[in-house]
Amino acid sequence: MEGLASEGLxxxxxxxxxxxxxxxxxxxxxxxxxTVGMGGVTELATSAPGYSSxxxxxxxxxxxxxxxxxxxTAQFGKCHEVPVWETSPLGPFDSWPTGxxxxxxxxGFLGGETNQYYPALYEGTTAVEPSKTPEEGYHLTEDxxxxxxxxxxxxxxxxxxxxxxxxxxxxxxxAPHHVPEEWSAKHKGKFDQGWDMxxxxxxxxxxxxxxxxxxxxxxxxxxEIPAWDDIADDLKPVLAxxxxxxxxxxxxxxxxxxxxxxxxGELGILDNTLVxxxxxxxGASAEGTPxxxxxxxxxxxxAAALETTEFMVSRIDDFGTTAAYNHYAVGWAHAMDAxxxxxxxxxxxxxxxxxxxxxxxPNGINAKGEVRSQFHHVIDVxxxxxxxxxxxxxxxVHGVEQxxxxxxxxxxxxxxxxxxxxxxxxxxxxxxNRGIYDKGWxxxxxxxxxxxxxxxxxxxxxxxxxxYDTNADWxxxxxxxxxxxxxxxxxxxxxxxxxxxxxxxxxxDRRVERFNSDLAGRPVLIGGNSQLLxxxxxxxxxxxxxxxxxxxxxxxxxLQVPDGGAEGVIVAQGGAFAGWSLYLNKGxxxxxxxxxxxxxxxxxxxxxxxxxxxxxxxxxxxxxGGLGKGATVTLYVGGTKTGEGRVEVSVPMLFSVEExxxxxxxxASPVSDDYTPQTSRFTGSIKWVQIDIAEAAENLDHLITPExxxxxxMTRQ
Numbered sequence: 001m002e003g004l005a006s007e008g009l010x011x012x013x014x015x016x017x018x019x020x021x022x023x024x025x026x027x028x029x030x031x032x033x034x035t036v037g038m039g040g041v042t043e044l045a046t047s048a049p050g051y052s053s054x055x056x057x058x059x060x061x062x063x064x065x066x067x068x069x070x071x072x073t074a075q076f077g078k079c080h081e082v083p084v085w086e087t088s089p090l091g092p093f094d095s096w097p098t099g100x101x102x103x104x105x106x107x108g109f110l111g112g113e114t115n116q117y118y119p120a121l122y123e124g125t126t127a128v129e130p131s132k133t134p135e136e137g138y139h140l141t142e143d144x145x146x147x148x149x150x151x152x153x154x155x156x157x158x159x160x161x162x163x164x165x166x167x168x169x170x171x172x173x174x175a176p177h178h179v180p181e182e183w184s185a186k187h188k189g190k191f192d193q194g195w196d197m198x199x200x201x202x203x204x205x206x207x208x209x210x211x212x213x214x215x216x217x218x219x220x221x222x223x224e225i226p227a228w229d230d231i232a233d234d235l236k237p238v239l240a241x242x243x244x245x246x247x248x249x250x251x252x253x254x255x256x257x258x259x260x261x262x263x264x265g266e267l268g269i270l271d272n273t274l275v276x277x278x279x280x281x282x283g284a285s286a287e288g289t290p291x292x293x294x295x296x297x298x299x300x301x302x303a304a305a306l307e308t309t310e311f312m313v314s315r316i317d318d319f320g321t322t323a324a325y326n327h328y329a330v331g332w333a334h335a336m337d338a339x340x341x342x343x344x345x346x347x348x349x350x351x352x353x354x355x356x357x358x359x360x361x362p363n364g365i366n367a368k369g370e371v372r373s374q375f376h377h378v379i380d381v382x383x384x385x386x387x388x389x390x391x392x393x394x395x396x397v398h399g400v401e402q403x404x405x406x407x408x409x410x411x412x413x414x415x416x417x418x419x420x421x422x423x424x425x426x427x428x429x430x431x432x433n434r435g436i437y438d439k440g441w442x443x444x445x446x447x448x449x450x451x452x453x454x455x456x457x458x459x460x461x462x463x464x465x466x467x468y469d470t471n472a473d474w475x476x477x478x479x480x481x482x483x484x485x486x487x488x489x490x491x492x493x494x495x496x497x498x499x500x501x502x503x504x505x506x507x508x509d510r511r512v513e514r515f516n517s518d519l520a521g522r523p524v525l526i527g528g529n530s531q532l533l534x535x536x537x538x539x540x541x542x543x544x545x546x547x548x549x550x551x552x553x554x555x556x557x558x559l560q561v562p563d564g565g566a567e568g569v570i571v572a573q574g575g576a577f578a579g580w581s582l583y584l585n586k587g588x589x590x591x592x593x594x595x596x597x598x599x600x601x602x603x604x605x606x607x608x609x610x611x612x613x614x615x616x617x618x619x620x621x622x623x624x625g626g627l628g629k630g631a632t633v634t635l636y637v638g639g640t641k642t643g644e645g646r647v648e649v650s651v652p653m654l655f656s657v658e659e660x661x662x663x664x665x666x667x668a669s670p671v672s673d674d675y676t677p678q679t680s681r682f683t684g685s686i687k688w689v690q691i692d693i694a695e696a697a698e699n700l701d702h703l704i705t706p707e708x709x710x711x712x713x714m715t716r717q
Contacts, residue, residue, distance in 0.1 A: 001254055001358060004261065004277055006369045008360030009414065012211045013375045016281050016355050018347035018430040020112055020174070021053070021080045023281035023378055028061045028081070028101070028167070030382030030405040032427075034503040035059065040431065041112055042084050043543075044514040047521035050503030053083045055095060060397035062382040063102030066165045069391050074105040074151050076144045077169035080112050084543035085523045087111075091125065098124050103167070107147045111541070114171050114658040116140045116178035117322045118575065118668035118677070120539060127539035129667060133678070134322045139180065141170045145256040149263040156267050163389075168260060172253040175285065175296050175327040177245050179320050184248030191243040194228030194236070195331035196221065199338040210371055211356070212339065217477040219341045219351075224449060225334050226290055235291065238312045238319075242292045242328040245320035271362040274388050276381055283352040284336035286343035286450040288327030294319070296327045297577045298596045299451075301628070301653045302512075306598055322669070325577045325597070330451055339475045347430035348444035348466075350476055364388060365414045372413045374421035375437065379407035387411045406502075427498035432460070432509040436495040440471035443491035447509060460507060465492060515653065517543075529696035533571065535686040538662035542654060545573065545661045546691050548620070549651060550627050554697040555582050556617040556704050558687040563611045566684035569666045569675065570616060571691075574655030576669035582618050583666075584609065584682070585674050589635050591618045592672040593647045600673070603633045603645035613687075614638055617702055620647070628652035639703040663689055 016023040021041040022033035029036045034050035036059050045053035055061070063073045075097045082095045087110050093099035097106035109120050117134040121127065132138045148168055155164055191198065199218060206212045221227065231239065257277070264270040288296065289304045294315050298306055319326045333343045337351035346352035357376075359365070386393060387409040394402050408422045428435040428444075435444035445463040467481040467488040481488050499505050514520045524543070531546040557570045565587040572581035577597040583590055587608035593601040609616070617636040623629040628650055635643040659668050666672075666680040690704055 001257070001277060001279070003258070004275060004360040005358045007362065008275070008358055008369075009365060009367060010211060010371045011357040011359065011374075011376060011410075012371055013373050014278070014355060014357035015353045015375075015377045015426065015428075016278070017378065018282045018345055018352035018428065018433070020078075020281045022430065024078075024081055024169070025055070026377075026379045027278075027281075027381055028063065029055070029059050030062060030379050030407045031059050031403065032379060032406050032502045034429070035403065035406060037503075038081070039429070039504070040514070042080060042082065043112070045083060045520065045522045046508060046514065048503075048506060048508065050505070051508065052522070055081070055100065056403070057398070057400045058403045060394060060402060061100075061102045062385060063165060063167065064100070064397065065102070065386070065391070065394050066389070067102050067104065068397070069389075070162065072155050072159065072162050072164040073103045073166075074148075074164070075101070075103040075108065075167040075169070076106075076148045076151075077108040078171050078174070079106070079108055079110045082110050083522075084541070085525045087541050088525055088544040089125075089127065089537070089539065093125050096125055105151060108144060108169070109171065109658060111658040113174045113176065114140065115176060115325070115575070115669060116171060119143075119171070120658040120660060120668060139178070139252075141172050141253055141256045144168070144170060145259050148260055152260075152263055152267070156269070165385075168257075170253055170256070173246065173249045175288065176325040177242075177249050177320060177327065178322075178324075179245060179249040179252045181320065183252045184245045184320050186251065187244040187247040190247065191240045192236075194231070195335040196228045198335040202335065202338040206339065213474050216339060216474040218339045219475050219477045221334060222341065225330055228331065232309065234313060235309050238309075238316050239292060239329050239332070241316050241319050242326065243332050245326065246328050246332070248320070273361070274364060274385065275358075275360040277358040277360070278378070279356045279358075281355070282344040283340075283346070283354070284333035284343055285327070286330045286333040286345070288329055288333070289451050290330045292329035292332075293327050295325045295577050295597045297325060297654070297656060298598070299327070300657070301578070301596065301651055303596060303628075303652075306596065311598075341476060342446065343450060345431055345448070345450040346433045346446055347428040348433040348435040348446045352430070352433070353428055359410070359414070361388070361414075367415060367417070370417060372417060374410070374413050374419065375423050375426070376410055376421075377407065377423060377426050379405075380410050380423060381407070383407045383409040384411055425494070425498070427495055427502065427504065429499065429504050429507075431511065432507050434495060436491050436498065438491060438494055440469065441487065441491060442468045442470055442476060443488055443495065444468070444476070448511065460509075467491070512653075529692060529694050531691045533663050533689040533691070535664050535688075538660065538665065538667060540661040541658075542573075542656070542661075546693060548691065548693060549653070550622065550629070551693055552620060552622040552631070552697055553691065553693040554617060554619045554699065555689065555691055556615060557582070557689040558613065558615050559609075560613050560685040560687065561609050561611050562684050565608060565611070566682065568682035569662070569664065569680045570682060570686060571661070571663050571689045572666040572671050572680075573661040574671055575659035576671065577659075578651050578655045579659060579671040581666060581671040582616070583672065583675070583680075589616050589618075589637060589642060590674070591633050591635060592674070593633070593650070594671050595647075595649055595651065599649070601633075601645065601647040602672075603635060603643050605635050605637065605642035607637075607642060609637055615703055619697065619702070622650075636702040639701050641702075
């Protein structure tokens with residue numbers, strides 16, 4: 001990054017939307033995130049136009065425009081732009097990168113994050129597995145970098161005169177923070193001083209680099225974020241380790257970005273390649289709780305309290321490894337957003353939206369190593385690319401009249417550091433945290449906090465608005481609301497005008513509820529009380545599999561066991577950090593429930609299954625009484641009981657962000673300790689698997705007859 005900056009430009013007033021899916025949608029379309037239906041992440045989509053997660057055909061993505069004008073196009077890494085009900089192996093693929101996204105080639109993952117050692121990968125629209133195991137040295141960032149370099153080399157070898165457009169978006173440095181130990185070891189001891197002192201050190205370096213003015217003030221730490229001195233002494237080494245891992249992760253990412261840049265140089269095309277490097281799609285993440293976490297899935301399930309200080313201390317050496325799914329503490333996020341207030345998700349303040357940007361283009365920019373301070377937003381990238389390529393804004397794409405691009409080109413700043421900025425106004429909204437920028441003035445209000453999932457409802461009318469003059473107050477450190485109430489009201493009115501214009505309304509401050517499709521008002525792929533799966537189906541996300549959490553259910557499979565018996569997974573959902581698996585272990589049926597990687601419950605049959613055709617069934621009798629309660633699990637073979645046991649506590653909200661459901665194997669990280677992904681494949685044959693919930697799971701003979709299966713199939717026509 002420093003190398004690109006020294007030969008290019010650093011933009012120190014560049015802004016994102018404060019969250020990943022919305023920023024990416026804005027980047028790739030040149031329109032505000034609500035205009036293109038991405039007011040939140042795809043998993044929080046609602047029926048409101050600004051929040052549907054559906055890209056209107058009136059807003060063709062940049063890649064499509066470039067492809068139609070003769071560019072080769074490819075995307076590598078994170079997507080997170082596909083509506084969740086369209087993420088199955090059958091699509092539809094209109095919103096996938098190689099569907100309606102405009103990219104001719106895609107290699108990466110669809111969700112908001114993925115395990116860096118066990119990623120959920122797609123090539124085009126086909127699920128693929130990594131080429132090697134973590135034990136053999138696999139890491140996703142290295143993998144997508146290899147693919148990117150390979151694609152560039154092939155493109156130049158076969159179509160050397162054809163220009164290309166690449167969107168390279170590593171899963172790094174999003175959680176989970178996974179990096180080989182040799183990278184994190186470089187940073188041992190560098191964060192023992194804590195996050196408060198780190199903010200001061202960062203401020204001094206920023207002023208030395210000239211990326212903030214000498215008179216800029218360090219904003220105060222909010223009361224909701226603990227002081228480093230108030231952290232218990234036995235927890236401090238764990239928190240310092242979290243940042244050592246993250247720093248190694250960032251350096252590792254920078255190294256692989258450098259490999260892509262070096263490849264362009266070796267091909268002799270770097271000087272004529274316009275490179276935009278944006279250091280994040282939001283501010284640093286405060287989603288790891290005030291103490292961070294070893295398993296982020298526990299936090300997402302509201303079970304952070306299970307990770308005690310004693311537990312964290314006992315796992316300190318595992319942070320960053322395959323054994324962890326870790327995230328740093330809120331205090332580190334705030335420190336990395338220095339000198340500004342707040343963090344990711346909080347679009348009201350610069351800590352959530354101001355991300356450094358680097359532009360490198362030796363043949364197109366005369367200046368080198370300079371800073372540009374014009375105010376810009378991520379929607380300004382697309383029109384900049386079009387202007388640099390000499391292409392007009394498209395008026396009609398595939399016969400559909402297009403909405404005007406809402407961004408403004410940044411090209412005017414490239415060779416004129418004193419150019420009058422052309423982005424005069426920009427609204428911000430994320431999870432009802434709101435702000436408006438107008439000619440240097442900002443009015444902002446924070447409505448929610450990232451690490452509080454179920455806060456007391458606060459009426460929008462009670463939100464406290466702040467006023468800042470960033471022409472004189474670079475960091476939003478001095479609130480002028482009490483001194484200038486008329487100016488504040490003027491900007492609040494302007495926010496509402498922009499909100500009406502760009503589909504921000506209606507504001508929706510539900511958080512956990514929007515993960516529930518029934519409450520959010522978005523489509524689901526699977527309805528009803530039964531789902532039938534077949535051998536070979538796999539990489540099915542939680543959004544395309546019937547929800548078995550917090551309710552009684554049954555899992556029934558018809559198997560053909562060969563002579564000599566069978567081994568392996570019948571069906572599994574989730575992975576090493578939460579999930580369940582029904583499989584044959586040494587010839588016997590076994591059900592394994594993984595409770596957030598903290599506790600496991602295993603129920604095993606009392607006899608081997610002989611050769612022949614058999615139904616194997618697991619009945620999960622939920623205790624009831626709320627979320628995350630226990631259950632009694634009973635195993636049957638051919639309708640005869642063969643084992644019973646307890647699951648004392650269960651996962652209430654989600655098994656994983658990116659681990660999937662698979663029939664006949666367990667891809668990615670394994671749910672159970674009894675097998676590995678490589679040894680999980682079922683050695684017999686599976687005719688079908690049926691998952692039933694509620695009344696459909698009630699079956700007195702513990703068997704599913706052909707007539708019952710036919711009835712279920714016909715009701716789904």
